Amino acid sequence: METDANELQRVIGAAAEAAPKLAASTPVERAAWLRAAADALDEAGPELIPLAAKETHLPEAPRLRGELARTTFQLRLFAEVLEDGAFLGATVDHADPEWPMGPRPDIRRTVVPIGPVAVFAASNFPFAFSVAGGDTASALAAGCPVVLKAHPGHPELSTRTGAVLREALAGAGAPAGVFDVIHGVEAGVATVKDARIQAAAFTGSVPGGRALFDIAVSRPVPIPFYGELGSVNPVIVTPGAVKARGTEVAKGFVGSFTLGTGQFCTKPGLVFLPEGHDLSDVLREAVGAVPGQRMLNERIEGGFRSGVGHLREHPSLTVLAAPTDDENLFRPSLFTVRAEDFLAAGEVLRTECFGPASIIVTYAGQGELLKVLDELEPGLTATVHAEDDEVEEVRALLPALTRLAGRLLWNDWPTGVTVSWAQQHGGPYPATTAPTTTSVGTAAIDRFLRPVAFQGFPDTLLPPPVREANPWGVPRRVDGRRD
Amino acid sequence: METDANELQRVIGAAAEAAPKLAASTPVERAAWLRAAADALDEAGPELIPLAAKETHLPEAPRLRGELARTTFQLRLFAEVLEDGAFLGATVDHADPEWPMGPRPDIRRTVVPIGPVAVFAASNFPFAFSVAGGDTASALAAGCPVVLKAHPGHPELSTRTGAVLREALAGAGAPAGVFDVIHGVEAGVATVKDARIQAAAFTGSVPGGRALFDIAVSRPVPIPFYGELGSVNPVIVTPGAVKARGTEVAKGFVGSFTLGTGQFCTKPGLVFLPEGHDLSDVLREAVGAVPGQRMLNERIEGGFRSGVGHLREHPSLTVLAAPTDDENLFRPSLFTVRAEDFLAAGEVLRTECFGPASIIVTYAGQGELLKVLDELEPGLTATVHAEDDEVEEVRALLPALTRLAGRLLWNDWPTGVTVSWAQQHGGPYPATTAPTTTSVGTAAIDRFLRPVAFQGFPDTLLPPPVREANPWGVPRRVDGRRD
Structure with a gap:
């Protein structure tokens, strides 16, 4: 099952077209999309779990049932992150003629989605680190379209999970092109090389991850590559x-x-x-x-x-x-x-x-x-x-x-990786290719966000998180003080 | 003026030895170091400013005086960042047997310094983006030793500024090896290649920055490279x-x-x-x-x-x-x-x-x-x-x-770049090689910090920011709620 070049162009083109629409969506809208996706995946469990068991030889209970529960919980937790608003990093510095280094203009910073993301699914967690897994959840939460490279170890499950996810997102009002699944090494490599892709995330082996990292950083325009590779623990x-x-x-x-x-x-x-x-x-x-x-x-x-x-x-x-x-x-x-x-x-x-x-x-x-x-x-x-x-x-x-x-x-064992606010799943190379980031836990969303500052802008043109009245009620730092 | 291989080994070796000592220092200690450095640089102004004027042809007043003021203000602002404590990202999730994806262990995340950093100084800001500039200030604030590659455009100023900074840091109690200046392209390249260096920061041209980026990401152990390159604005x-x-x-x-x-x-x-x-x-x-x-x-x-x-x-x-x-x-x-x-x-x-x-x-x-x-x-x-x-x-x-x-x-002009909490000096390539980061403003410290989570740890072994009693009084998120 290989995605051919024409289909790949269609998928990446649709993701690129969706990107500005996602960037214009509100966090609360995206939270609703993620919850709809979680509900649809839970509902599809009786179909998806046996398919996963067939393709991966992992036992349905407790393993695959637990993993699907983890996966949908993760989508819902990112919905909470979106409603919480701290991820926006909203910072307001009012103009200050007395600023010690010289008069300060009014300047306000928040984040925007980085753009279309290529996500490479893992073999060993057919739900939680695969099609609807942590990288997908955090990228969608950030407002980035996702081109998901399925793992060849569970192609049918990937296609079905992708269809459930895509339909749920569309049903909840997400723009077309926000998510799609591709198959095959060649299509994956072509995606990382594509100029429209702005970041990539990967879970897998050191050689596989390093090869893709090398491609990502060798592009004319290099992009962040978040690879979770190997570990002896x-x-x-x-x-x-x-x-x-x-x-x-x-x-x-x-x-x-x-x-x-x-x-x-x-x-x-x-x-x-x-x-x-x-x-x-x-x-x-x-x-x-x-x-x-x-x-x-x-x-x-x-x-x-x-x-x-x-x-x-x-x-x-x-x-x-x-x-x-x-x-x-x-x-x-x-x-x-x-x-x-x-x-x-x-x-x-x-x-x-x-x-x-x-x-x-x-x-x-x-x-x-x-x-x-x-x-x-x-x-x-x-x-x-x-x-x-x-x-x-x-x-x-x-x-x-x-x-x-x-x-x-x-006095615990490392094989359990909870999904929570404090989780850190990462580490210096070769644990990951991006040691300042995590691929599990709520902070995973930061990988797909880019800060933008607005200097001297009229209030009406500012993104809502940094408007004077703070219409979304997000946590902010104003003139150096946390509110 | 070229740093020879022996001297370079000594400098990098000293930085590597200083790293664990810096990692063990408290933010409040580092704040005192930065303030001492700022004071010493202000005091050395009458010597340094004419030297800068001689080597760069920039006018002493208002330009170079203003730039030195900016530079020492920046060091002091990072001292405030350290005392504020939000940069630690302290997050506490208590054990929760009812956590929806399955029982949650006690898990707590904060940050540690990434390790020794190579900083490449710019030609055009002999103070603010050079020896004691923003990359140095933010790396030292994060607790990372700095190996500073001087710009060949102002070698004498770099050596003197480095001496003032080093002496001030030592006088304030910072460990030996925390900061040193090297000269020469060969020494700079060797530093980026050195396995003990954990990150690099650069301000300069697209070709120069890209060449160093390519070296940093081609190492057996690739490292984050924060390059601020070109822009047409x-x-x-x-x-x-x-x-x-x-x-x-x-x-x-x-x-x-x-x-x-x-x-x-x-x-x-x-x-x-x-x-x-x-x-x-x-x-x-x-x-x-x-x-x-x-x-x-x-x-x-x-x-x-x-x-x-x-x-x-x-x-x-x-x-x-x-x-x-x-x-x-x-x-x-x-x-x-x-x-x-x-x-x-x-x-x-x-x-x-x-x-x-x-x-x-x-x-x-x-x-x-x-x-x-x-x-x-x-x-x-x-x-x-x-x-x-x-x-x-x-x-x-x-x-x-x-x-x-x-x-x-x-309705303003881009040539003024204030240093503040909301500043964002960065952007997608080729503006920078790291679009999720900034090289100016308080958020620049995040580039040199790596998150670590502690699961089930005894309170006495936890870093202070995530101990139950929050002895440093830093802002935290506890069980999903900001305190």
Whole structure:
């Protein structure tokens, strides 16, 4: 299923035509569109969920039902963001002849949509990071038309979800062209290259994301590229945590790295246990109890077979569990290595292996732990399991952990990514290509907004958020003070 | 004056060592550093201003004195930003078992400094966009060490300003390595390539900025590159404005495009006048009254001679004023062209000519005006001169103008760029390489901050802005509500 060049021109042309209409829409209008989209997707659940299960091999319950609920909640949360109005960043500086650097003109800033956005869907979340997922929700909320490149792992679901979304948006009064779905690598690349596209968002692998990033920044007019790429998600377990509740931690870890057959960008891929821990039997048992599970598709199966094969053969690793897989049912693999051997082994052990595999790194003390942390690439998350009487030891790790990730967890597992006001799903490269941004949570809308200042303008020509009377009642900063 | 490889290693190494210390500093501490820097620079004015005049040929008064005042005001305004605390984006979501997408953990987001920043100084503002200028001020405010690449147009001033700034920062208690100055293209390129550098900021030409942008995004670990490049800054004058106060507008225009010998990134390079306007004599007279002025340096002189030479010879342009220059005293050149010929002439007339030259484009009506605006590249500013009874005609232009620029002006001239909370100095490429950001105004600090979320953390390990008791008293959003 490939979108041909003519159809692609039609889709991008329609998005470009829709852009000024979206820019002229109000946040409250867009909130209604998003809620209508959420309702329509909830209603289509009985059709979409089995389709998702068929194409991705993910279980309908609780996984896919939960993921659709997350997706429609996300659309509704962005409707709240639009009604809240703080995202507009409305700032008013009245003329001030006494301004210390010299007389200040009346100047007022708010944001406008950046323009048509290309969104690349992920394989592993067929709803939440796909057609109607976070990038689409935040771009539409911002007032940007979306050209959605479907993931080839669930093409039929993408087409159907796209149709539901498009119809719901149209039914709620959104302009034509505001959203459409395209298929195929060639069409995706052509979209990123198209001069009418003003930004792109992507969730997927490092090589795929980097290739598209390179295209986006090499255009005659480069555009922002928001790629959420790879992450090893280190987890540190302190001696106190092993002693107080080692079995619970071990079971929690196995649950987390095997969740969704290990196909999460937040899968804990490296777990640091103190040397001499006694959790090997518990870990082996917990891993052994996980049934074989399907992976998303053959390409990902192939990638995992290759990745885990390298780990099995790696001379520095000891196998804790490395079952032979049934033809297409994958059981988790777990390895262990001493910190000094891990350091000596270089890149291969530090690279994300997408699927149900993880590595335990045993460390001799805080000094060695810090040494390894300083060598790791940044990622999306870093986690600590520790006891309350160890906070000072953990405090000493915080600068290293903060360098490493966009989200730090305490006595929890990184595979759950809530959608909320405070969420941060991002991090320095290779976690993302845009470390000052997030792709989950309400702040994701900021990626698709561009500030514009109006100097000395008549009130009637100003965007409503910065008119003197503040007709929309949005939160503002006026003459330096928050109102 | 070139920084050699050993010295560069020392400077970048010191910046990298300073980074965690800066990250551990409080905003209030950094505010004190910035104020100390401002005071020291003000005090050094009698030494620095003559040095700047000698190296840049800009007049001491009012220009360079005013520019230094602007620069130290800017440092002090960022101190206010730090004390205000809103820049921290502190957001607290308490655990919520009833969160609609599934139980929500306790999650709290704030920002951390992105790390060492490379800043490239501009030629045309030896204080305000140079060593102690806006990029330096905002990066230091964010808690990022700065490696400052001096502009070769004012090397001695850069070294002295750097010394004053460094000593003031050290005297106020900032860690060693927080700021240093380097010289030379090779050192600048090596800095952008250095893995320890986490972001870069630049003010200068499109070719220079694009070359550095390309390097920054081609690194194994690409980094954000905040380049403020070129802009033609179109000005639209309506028939009503010509009729009501054409002479005043004409004189204002000449004052603006010749200010600082036309060496402003916000110089109005294209002015749209209605066909049949009667301002040619006034314009010729006003241009003729502008005395010859020095340009910044020989390289910029050469660029201008070449640029204005192309305009003089361009078959579509009519010369309104094109004086022969004294050896190194430059007088303004002004050309005129009909809108349809302007469109037919292509790129050359739409490209920034840095220096005292501008083009008047005469338009036959609003339709033709819109056609030309839709063909222009985006820039930093777009200006309208109109009468109050023409607001509806201008309203119809607003979508086109908003696409074109980060700042829109009404009955004013773009060459003044105030530093304030609402300022926006940026725009889509080629105005900048980062259209969602600004390089002037308080929001410039956001470029150097990276969000981090803390999930389930003990209160004592949280950064103060997101501790339960809000010990710094910063503005926050808690459970979705602004406090």
